[in-house]
Amino acid sequence: MNSLHDLIQNNGSPHWVDFWTAIGWLGNAVFFSRFFVQWYATEKKGQVVVPAVFWILSLAGSLLMLAYAIFYDKHHVIIFAYAFTWIPYLRNLIIHYRHEKAHLACANCGTRVPPQTNFCPHCGTKLLAATSSP
Numbered sequence: 537m538n539s540l541h542d543l544i545q546n547n548g549s550p551h552w553v554d555f556w557t558a559i560g561w562l563g564n565a566v567f568f569s570r571f572f573v574q575w576y577a578t579e580k581k582g583q584v585v586v587p588a589v590f591w592i593l594s595l596a597g598s599l600l601m602l603a604y605a606i607f608y609d610k611h612h613v614i615i616f617a618y619a620f621t622w623i624p625y626l627r628n629l630i631i632h633y634r635h636e637k638a639h640l641a642c643a644n645c646g647t648r649v650p651p652q653t654n655f656c657p658h659c660g661t662k663l664l665a666a667t668s669s670p
């Protein structure tokens with residue numbers, strides 16, 4: 537009989553094998569999904585782009601896989617494979633959000649425009665940052 541009790545208990549000890557296998561597969565699914573996100577964004581724009589969600593999925597998937605590797609698989613090859621990949625994912629997210637924060641609002645129409653843009657792409661107004669730069 538498969539009750540919830542049977543699923544989480546196995547001869548009196550917690551059934552951690554199923555829990556960590558689920559974490560491992562969740563990590564794989566999250567990590568794999570980033571390819572579709574990046575591919576879709578690239579096809580939509582007609583040029584190679586890497587959206588922020590790609591880095592979020594990369595970070596989440598690799599941390600789940602790292603947890604699986606450390607707490608369940610415990611094999612140094614798998615642990616090493618995910619031990620450092622989170623660093624560039626996190627760094628790309630920091631740079632992305634820093635860039636987003638540096639966006640300017642057009643004084644005329646309020647459209648948010650990327651830094652170092654001379655004219656508002658919506659209304660054509662010359663932006664203040666463009667006039668102050670040499």
Ligand SMILES: [Zn+2]
Pocket residue numbers: 642643644645646647656657658659660661
């Ligand atoms: Zn404008």
